[in-house]
Amino acid sequence: MSTRVFGSGIRRREDPRLITGAATYTDDYTLPDMVHMVLLRSPHAHARIKRIDTTRAKAAPGVVAVFIGTDVEGALNPMPCAWLVPNSNLKVAGYPCIAKDMVRYVGDIVAAVVAESPYQATDALDLIVVDYEPLPAVIDPEKAKQSGAPQVHSNVENNVAFHWTVTGGDVDGTFQKADVVIKERIVQQRLIPNAMEPRSALAHWSGASGELTLWNTTQNPHIARFLCSVVTGVPEDKLRVIATEVGGGFGSKIPAYPADFITVFCAKKLNRPVKWTESRRENFQGTTHGRDHIQDVELAATKDGKVLGIKATSYSGMGAYLSTAAPGIPTILHGLMLSGPYDIAAIREDVYGIYTNGTPVEAYRGAGRPEATFILERLMDMLAAKLGMDPIDLRKKNFIPKFENGHTVATGLSYDSGNYAGALQKLVDHVAYKDLRRQQAEDRKKGRYLGIGISTYVEICGLGPSQVAGAVGFQGGLWESAIVRFHPTGKVNVFIGANPHGQGEETTFAQIVAEEIGVDVNDVKVIHGDTQTTPMGWGTYGSRTTAVGGAALVMATRKVKEKAKVIAAHLLEAAVEDMDYKDGKFFVKGSPDKAKTIQDIALMANVAWNMPAGVEAGLEASSFYDPPNFTYPFGAHLAVVELDPETGQIDVRRYVAVDDCGPQINPVIVEGQVHGGVVQGIGQALWEGAVYDENGQLLTGSMLDYALPRADRLPDMEVLSTVTPSPHHPIGVKGIGEAGTIASTAAVYNAVIDALSPFGVQTIRMPVTPERAFNAIQEAKAGRR
Amino acid sequence: MYAPEFDYYRAGSVSEAAGLLRKYPGSKLLAGGQSLIPLLKLRLAAPVAVIDIGRIRDLKGITVKGGTIRVGAMTTHAELAASSELAEQCHALAQAAAGIGDPAVRNRGTIGGNVAHADPASDLPAVLVALEAKLTVEGPDGKRTLDAGGFFQGMMTTALKEHEILTAIEIPAHSKGQGSAYAKFAHPASRYAVIGVAAVVTTSGGKCSAARVAIGGMVPRPVRAASVERVLAGQELSAENIAKAAGQVTESLGNEVLGDIFASEQYRRSVAPVWVKRGLTQAAERAR
Amino acid sequence: MKFPISVTLNGRPYRREVEPRQLLVHLIRDLGGVTGTKIGCDTSQCGACTVLLDGVAIKSCTALAVQADGTSITTIEGLAGDGQLHPLQEAFWNKHGLQCGYCTPGMILAAHELLRTNPQPSDDQIRHGLEGNMCRCTGYQNIIRAVREAAAAMRRKG
Incomplete structure (x- = not known):
């Protein structure tokens, strides 16, 4: 191949x-x-269910069935939590698929109506009478922890679902001897992922064979099958989950949801296919949210700007129940990342996971890492302001020096490779940072308030070694799988578990196969999203599909190549060790003109007329790749915002990203x-x-x-990169799915503060x-008077 | 989202629509549907019947005759925004229409439907009040004409009587030396007006001979900012004078200023002068 | 009550008796198995349901099926002619103007509307032309590039 x-x-x-x-x-x-299911969801954030009357609903036109909590009891097991963070006194509260006695958030499921049409099902929904006794609700995780706060679960004292700590180095000593201590309260507001495709489930039960097919909007069909089996009791071997086309997830389609399993329950009970699709309004209430941390953070430094320590306490709202992976996000994916790209000797974080009367929280793009990056980048800018240093210089002073194979930080993680100063320098050069600052100063004289914000980051992705997953309480593995199958015509199917x-992995994975074994990229079709045809895998999230699944694919393709070489040697009557390979052709060293193409070999392997002794027919291989470490992408971003001082309106004028994946x-x-990632962070x-009111109404x-980001409020972005391979990955790749989000919130926020700083504003809520x-401008003005 | 059941009647004329309204008490008129259909989907409206007036030809189109612009009630926002006559002779209306919702919404939504719905966050009511538009309504007792100023009575409330239909809006075309504009602080999600300011400025001999300013979005129904108009009349249209006049808006806002989680009452009051200034400044530029 | 309507969907005529409350988007998705038109919200914000009604873009979740009586509807499935992708489809593909693809049918038809009314838009006009369509994956940038490329291609074709 030429190109x-x-x-x-x-x-x-x-x-x-x-x-x-x-x-x-x-x-x-x-x-x-097929029949249609709609769900009655609680209008109260916290209430006792005293009585439910479904009589009129059951009699409504087109209605096939109405089910409430007592109907599914025993048939649907409680929702499991699958990230049981150890050493945290974790309390997993009961999470029924349909609430029976108590509702704990607006959106908690109270009843399911199945009817011939969704219109009829919705009509019947209006006829269900529920007698609620409203109870006080609590949404703010910090307040929920205080004594006397409403109790979300009676058996979880002070609503504390868990208390987890990470400590590295002598934190107390460091803070005592520090010249400078910076303190800040950060509110990582609750976000609503809003994948454009609403969640949906279609369950088809085949009573005769006891088999169930579930079409489902999931980022991880194999986990969905696993958990569906746990909750519904359908054996995993008779359960097929299909999610071949999913319209975005951003974390919200990782977890298992009661609604999906209620759909399964109805299909089994009624012996008819049942479809449920949420409305957007339902999505807002019933599909998981993200973030929701209140953090008190501190940084210790010397007076010349060397950062010595980070200390943080986080009250992390979990919502009313622990969603599938929720406990791992503010802990493992957050607290362990508090060194960021910096050399920081002492780090401690206390994380309290708190039950509230909000929608359950899950991973949302970046999941823990944007929050960690924000702490560091905010504190860095505050320190720079305090010391009168330029934020760029301060960061450079504190970066971990360039490394190619391993660097251990105070939280215990071992980063794979990094060149943080390199990425930042590329950014600085690209924007001509000094000129940019000069321009900003000139504009300010003219009454134009521009703000420049920097954010550098390192993230943990490519989740991850399964042994580590087990050690940190993840109730699954984190390897990935791939099968590479050559057909007689030389065309290739790749089956992946992610x-x-x-x-875009249908494309990039074909590119991997083309690279590894020399087939035309158009001859490779990648198949995913159907548990019946694809090998077990743990799914697409945490920027892991290419980092882990891609590695599995490389390994599987290399196995195929090894076998192909053996067959080629046989066909060319040569010894295997004398074989050479280039661009899809196998030949005896020094004789490239007399070669067997991979297509020749695929045909022979499939017809098997002339195979080497002891070699099986067929040309395919599978790999289950468990990475030896996580990958650690990094980068440096810069935002320029403009403040309209008359109204407070802020617009992003420029955005530059340098990422290294x-x-x-x-x-x-x-x-x-x-x-896409950057824009979610800007959002x-x-x-x-x-925003919830005091009664827990969303x-x-x-x-x-x-307000979701729209096209007309955004600038064009400038995207650059550096390349630092991961030393442990077979082709060095790290992952890029979340990088933009991880960096951009802090970059834009820092730019906002920079724009507001002439007025004396130092902090503001997002x-x-x-x-x-x-x-903030008015208050700062008043405060200075 | 699935609307509740209702019957549907399609009116071929205004009189037929009026007859259907009488015949089916509890029915609703359907124009472009951009306000009504979302309410139906959320089941916040449950009419017995929907009477579709969207196909009545006589209700469509923009005509200019003898210094008066007549806009049929079923004229879409897109048509308003694209009209070169409006752009020249009634700029604020075209400008406001161009900022309603988004292109697909503007292709369906009509001026009549919008105005009759009287959503306080809507753009057109304030514009019509500033333009001193006259609204023609037809009902069982025949036709009558209402001043825009009196038409809007409160949140989602108009002077339309039962069984009356808004059929046309008449606006005096700008005279020489007159210009208008609409300045909008849009909600980032809904794109409705958090604050909307419609301004008409008349100049004579380099000075402002008269100004009309109406505020929408932040009040239950559009209000004329007489306090601003008074201060500006007779003044040169300098930036200082405009700002000074705009600063008087608070006096005209009254006690009922709306607030929500995005923009509180206090904030809206604080920045209203800025938006008035912007509306006036644009209108003044167009008046030159 | 049922109301008789006739519509043409992507060139094919249909006659149906529909409930007045049925949304146009539900009719379209039920008619002939063409499900390219998506539902992304319930408040006319996201634009996933954008279709062309007699050539003009509307949000089909904010129209009743009865209102479409007598019209010709074009959905994403009807945009390509004779097996040839429409220049907009081609450009979205060329410029990586989509990721999960859910907003794409509506986005392409919204872009179609923009170019119908403004064949030579500036980037800013493109951004405003797409203000009623939400995408959560792309950050819009490659969509802007795609529309720019399609506009040029369509101008060349005339």
Whole structure:
């Protein structure tokens, strides 16, 4: 092959079906005899259910059945939590699929109606009468921990679901001897993921064979099958989960949900296919949220700007129940990352996971790492301001020096490779940072308030060694799998256990195979998202699909190549050790003109007319790749915002990202991941935030109230990269799915503070709405008077 | 989201629609549906019947005759925004229409539906009040004409009587030396007006001979900012004078200023002068 | 009550008796197994349900099926002609203007509307033209690039 497909921005293989409307997402399926389920959800954040009357609903036109909590008791097991963080006194409260006696958040499921049409089911929903006794509710995780706060679960004292700590170095001593201590309270507001595709489930029960097929909007069909089996009792071997097309997830389609299992319950009970699809309003209430941490953070430093220690206490809202992976997010994925790209000798964090009367919280793009990055980047800027240093210089002073194979930080993690100063320097050079600052000063004289913000980060992804997963309480493995299968014509199917849903691995994985074994990229089709055809895998989240699944694919392809070499040697009547390979051709060393192509070998292996002794027919291999370590992508981002001092409105004027995810299989896809990630982070800084009232009502319960980023409020982004391979990954790649989000919130926030600083503003809550900025200016002015 | 059941009747004329309204008490008029259908989907409205007036030809279109612009009630926002006549002779209306919702919403939503719905966060009511538009309504007792100022009575409340239909809006075309504009502080999610300021400025001999300012979004129904208008009248349209006049808006806002989780009452009061200034400044530029 | 309607969907005529309350998007998705038109919200915000009604973009979740009586509807499935992708589809593909693809049908049709009314938009006009369509994956940037490329291609074709 003349041009190398690995590393080139070829068009995506998944797009033709997506741009023509031919793709089928869960809600697009219709089965014969199918009925529709809708759910009655609690309008109260906390209430005792005194009585439910479904009589009229059951009699309504088209209604097939109505089920309440008592109906599913015994048939549906409680929802499991699958990340049991050790040494944290974790208390997993009972999480029934349908609430029976108590509802604990607005959106808790109270009843299910199944009818011939969704219109009829919704009509019947209005006829269910529920007698509630409302109880006091609590939403703020810090307040929920105080004594006397409403108790979300009677057996969980002070609502503390867990208390986890991480400690490295002599924290108390460090803070005592420090010249400078910076303190800040950070509120990582609750976010609502809002994947564009609402969640959906379609369950088809085959009573005769006892088999169940579940079409489901999930990022991890194999985990969904596992947990569905646990909750519904359908044996895993008779359970097939299909999630071939998923419309975004961002973490919210990782967990198992009661609604999906109620759909299964109904299908079994009624012996008819049952489909449920949430409305957006339901999505706001019933699909998991993200973040929701209140943090008190401190930094200790010398007077010349050497950071010595970080100390933090976090009250992390979990919502009413522990969602599948929730406890691991503010702990393992957050606290362990508190060194960031910096050399910090002493680190401690206390994390309290707190039950509240909010929607359960889960991973949301970045999951723990944006919050860790924010702490560090905020404190760095505050320290720079205090010491009168430039934020760039301060960061450079504290970076871990460039390393290529391992660096252990105070929290105990061993980073794989990093060149943090390199990424930052690239950013500084690209934007001509000094000129940018000069321009800013000049503009300010003219009454234009620009703010420049920096954020550097290192993240943990490519989750991860299974042994570590087990040690930190994750109730599963974190390896990935791939099967590479050559057909007689030389075409290839790749089956993977992960489940990309927009990230483009149908393309990048074909590029990997092309690179490894010399087939045309168009001859490789990647199959995912169906537990019946794909090998076990743990799913697509935590920027792990390429970092772990990609490695599995490399290993499987290399196994195929080894076998192909043996067959080629046989066909060329040569010894295996004399064989050479280049660009899809196997030949005897020195005789490239007399070669066997991989296609020749695939045909022979499949017909098996002339195979080497002891070699099985067929040309395929599988790999189950368990990574030896996590991967640690990093980068440096810069945002320029403009403040309208009259109204407090803030607009992003410029955004520059430098990310290092190792070698890039497809730079166009990498860039796209950065774009999307950055914008989600900008959303947190400026627009997004769940707001509840004191009764636990979600006030931002629709897209009319919850502001998602829109095209007209964003600038073009400039995306650059550096390349530092991971030493332990077979092709060095690290992962890029979350990087943008991890960096951008802090970059934009720092820029906002920079823009507000002439007025004396040092801190502000997110999202930085015009009112908040306006008020901060007024208050700072008043305070200075 | 699934609407409750209702019957549907399609009116071929205004009189037929009026007859259907009488015949089916508890029914609702359907124009472009951009306000009504979301309410139906959320089951916040449950009419017995929906009477579709969206196909009545006589209710569509923009005509200019003898210094008066007549806009049929079923004229869409997109048509308002694209009208070169409006852009020239009634700029604020075209400008406000261009900022309603998004292009697809503007292709369906109508001026009549919008105005009759009287959502305080809507853009057009304030514009019509500033433009001193006249609204033609037809009902069982025949036709009558209402001043925009009197038409909007409160949140989602208008002077329309039972069985009356808004059929047309008449606006005096700008005279020479007159200009108008609409300045909007849009909600980042809903894109409705948090504050909307419609301004009409008339100049004569380099000075402002008259100004009309109406505020929407932050009040239950649009209010005329007489306090601003008074201060600006007779003044040169300098930045200082405009700012000074705009600063008087608070006096006209009254006691009922709306607030929500995005923008409190206090904040809206604080920045209202800025938006008034911006509306006036643009209108003044167009008046030159 | 049922109300008789006739519509043309992607060139094919249909006659149906529909409940007045049925949304146009539900009719479209039920008619002939064309499910490219998506539902992403319930408040007319996201634009996933955007279709062309007599050539003009509307949000089909905010229209009743009865309102579409007598019209010709074009969905994403009807945009490509004779097996040839529409320049917008081609450009979204070329420029990586989509990731999960869920918003894409609506986004492409919203872009179609923009180019219908403004064949040579600036980047800023493209951004405003797509203000009623939400994408959570791409950060919009490659969508802007795609629309820019499609506009140029369509101008070349005339």
